[in-house]
Amino acid sequence: MEHRSQADRDAMTVEIGFAVLTGALLAGAAFVVVCAPALLLAPGGGVGPGLLAAATVVAALVFIGRVVDVLWRFGRRTTEREVDGRVPVLPDQPSQPGRTNPDS
Numbered sequence: 001m002e003h004r005s006q007a008d009r010d011a012m013t014v015e016i017g018f019a020v021l022t023g024a025l026l027a028g029a030a031f032v033v034v035c036a037p038a039l040l041l042a043p044g045g046g047v048g049p050g051l052l053a054a055a056t057v058v059a060a061l062v063f064i065g066r067v068v069d070v071l072w073r074f075g076r077r078t079t080e081r082e083v084d085g086r087v088p089v090l091p092d093q094p095s096q097p098g099r100t101n102p103d104s
Contacts, residue, residue: 019070027063031055
């Protein structure tokens, strides 16, 4: 088991928070989208228990899907260093047109 630096642990904490927050926002939006037609078009303005159950299931699936997607991409980004099967070669210095000396 590898030891992670404080920066790695902080990055994972931020990524988990981002995944949960965006998942909750998208789940809430999905819930509203599923329930909105019944609220707007129903004569009594009420939502039936079947529609509430369906909206809850859709919201839960959206939340879980978002959290898994964000964390899956974060995990792949930190573990895979290869691009197209090759290890990327990073330049020694960022491209600076007109400058040839790193100290200039």
